[in-house]
Amino acid sequence: MAPKPRRRYTDQELHDSIKDVISGKSLDDVSAATKIPRQTLQRETRLVRLGIVKEPKRPGPKPILPSNAEADLVSWIAAMQRDGHPVNQYEIMRTANRMVQALDPNASLTSGWYYRFLGRNPVLSQRMAQTISRARNEVDDESVERLYNSMKELMAKYQFLPDRIFNMDETAFNSRKKSHNVVVIKGSPNVWAKTISTNFHLSIVACGSASGILLPPLFLLPGETVDKTLSACSIIDGATISTSPKGFMNEDLFCEWLRWFARLVDSCNDNPVLLVFDGLASHYSPTNATHLFQPFDICVFRPFKDAIRKAIFQAMVEHGDINTISKSMSLEIASLAWSSHMVPANVISGFATAGLFPLSKDEMMRRLRLFKEGGAPASGVDVEWVERREYVRKEILSLPPLAPKTTRRKTIDVGGRILDLALLQEIDQSKEDKRRASDLKENLKRKRQAKKASKSKPGASKVSASVAKKKNPTTKKTPAAAKSTAAKRKLTNKRAKHD
Structure with missing residues (x-):
């Protein structure tokens, strides 16, 4: 099968030819003068008269990454530059592959896509970044x-x-x-x-x-x-x-x-x-x-x-x-x-x-x-849409998170209360609740300290009582204790006779 011939006219030439036909010129004359096929000219003119506007299409197969997704990627690149984090080939390929795999998990992009992407977006160029400190x-x-x-x-x-x-x-x-650019022999595997x-x-x-x-x-x-x-x-x-x-x-x-x-x-x-x-x-x-x-x-x-x-x-x-x-x-x-x-x-x-x-x-x-602004010139690239930390636009094409201006307390005072998940999420929301919880906590601390102090005094009397018992051998034994002592003596006497 013979290959399909490539078109030999531009979109502007087609647009001008359609205007000529609408103004009264014949299709045959316009087609002969512009080399646009008569059938194409007739079809496109009919669409214009019906008010149907066709979006321009790029030649070749359908791209893996849609054009609107590429536009978002360009905007993200510009936003990262203005944020002081210009991205390199690795970061662009990594982000683009994440976008593609969000549409088709088995698809992937290669370095060839990267260079064609730069060609399709002349607003982008590769430069050597000048490093400056955050300060x-x-x-x-x-x-x-x-x-x-x-x-x-x-x-x-x-x-x-x-x-x-x-x-x-x-x-x-x-x-x-x-590193700097040098001229070497083609095919050199390593240049140092x-x-x-x-x-x-x-x-x-x-x-x-x-x-x-x-x-x-x-x-x-x-x-x-x-x-x-x-x-x-x-x-x-x-x-x-x-x-x-x-x-x-x-x-x-x-x-x-x-x-x-x-x-x-x-x-x-x-x-x-x-x-x-x-x-x-x-x-x-x-x-x-x-x-x-x-x-x-x-x-x-x-x-x-x-x-x-x-x-x-x-x-x-x-x-x-x-x-x-x-x-x-x-x-x-x-x-x-x-x-x-x-x-x-x-x-x-x-x-x-x-x-x-x-x-x-x-x-x-x-x-x-x-x-x-990272050296970014004024351009038509939309960078305002980029969101911070919110899949494709919200998760993949994101900038570093903004530093929190204020820190919220991540703990609550228990104060002796028993808390379930619902209570953890609801209690101590107002300043008054937080004050009461703090008072409960302090009261509980004081109770524990008082209890600890009271326990330390009886301990000393118990020790002195045990010492007194050892010194006084006339202390009466309970019946159970006397019975146990007699049994031990009987067992000892039997062993002595056996020996």
């Missing part, structure tokens, strides 16, 4: 408002120019290891990459102004001493090196750095400087908001860290016997990366993107919305 995602509108008002007040009072507004931030030489790392922590303190002025960096090494041959200071003019117990900035070092900073920018009462930084209780930047309002974090550190990673890879390729990076080598790599990739334009862009200069509340709010 960093808790910055709210009030924190941003407070930052903006503080900056606005200071700008109005001191009329800061861009060359008097600075940002200070700290980053590490070693970034977190993560070598890496080298440091066995110490190196901090790099950077500072720059809204006008693009970059101050020399401070390199912080762990320990108490540094090698005289370290070349960082010779590569970057004015660079400084110091040490701390673990290679992190501490209070003493920060105060010393502030004095160095004041000398460098010539700060005085007549010519004040505004320094924006995080890490102290007295900062102007909101807590846990370094990813939102720190210019160096936003636009400067990424190209700098990328240059460090590339230099480490190049050193590993050129010197195949390297197993770790020494302090002198790490300082040299960081200094060269600083010289080539710390660009004033990036610093200026960082201040503008953070909304710090030019001061912009809209930019600050835009940054907050960008992270608050």
Whole structure:
């Protein structure tokens, strides 16, 4: 049997042809001009005249997961992203299979369906998720408002120019290891990459102004001493090196750095400087908001860290016997990366993107919305329908449960009462009932304590009476006790005669 020919016209062409026929053109002329079969054109025109609207159908076999179910799945994916829990291929396949098996327990989906699903829904795309802590995602509108008002007040009072507004931030030489895309031979069953790392922590303190002025960096090494041959200071003019117990900035070092900073920018009462930084209780930047309002974090550190990673890879390729990076080598790599990739334009862009200069509340709010909604852009995807913990829409396509605002007491005071299931569900519902139950409980406690106290006194008299009986051998025995004693003596005498 010959295969059924595929249609050679689009839905729009069919729609236009039907309009032509309804307007008075002949079926034959329209069919010849558009290559739409006459029979098809006649049938579709008749349906339109009868007011019957046909839903468009996709070519090929009927999908395992209906189109409306796929739409629900897309909405769930968007809602999870806005909730800060973006899902990956595994989670989507797991959820879709649960949906399918709710309709047909023997059905299942494969990875082929997953890629066709992405193709049918171009609103979705695969991206690398940026991980931020829960605390960093808790910055709210009030924190941003407070930052903006503080900056606005200071700008109005001191009329800061861009060359008097600075940002200070700290980053590490070693970034977190993560997978990256590489080009390999097709069919390779396993692709892995070598890496080298440091066995110490190196901090790099950077500072720059809204006008693009970059101050020399401070390199912080762990320990108490540094090698005289370290070349960082010779590569970057004015660079400084110091040490701390673990290679992190501490209070003493920060105060010393502030004095160095004041000398460098010539700060005085007549010519004040505004320094924006995080890490102290007295900062102007909101807590846990370094990813939102720190210019160096936003636009400067990424190209700098990328240059460090590339230099480490190049050193590993050129010197195949390297197993770790020494302090002198790490300082040299960081200094060269600083010289080539710390660009004033990036610093200026960082201040503008953070909304710090030019001061912009809209930019600050835009940054907050960008992270608050998981980076999801405005789209036609319906995410409002998603319910929390209520099968398919209510059980499978669910978000994490909302944290309870108040905790209800899960126990009741028994107070000596005998309770069945009905009573357990009904009693002590009001505050008055709960108060009475609490009184019953306290009264029962007092009764038990009094009973315990009364029992402890007769116990002592019983002990003294038993001691007195042992000391007084003339105590009269009862008839039964005397009879038992005589029988024992008789049995003892018989055994003695037998022996």
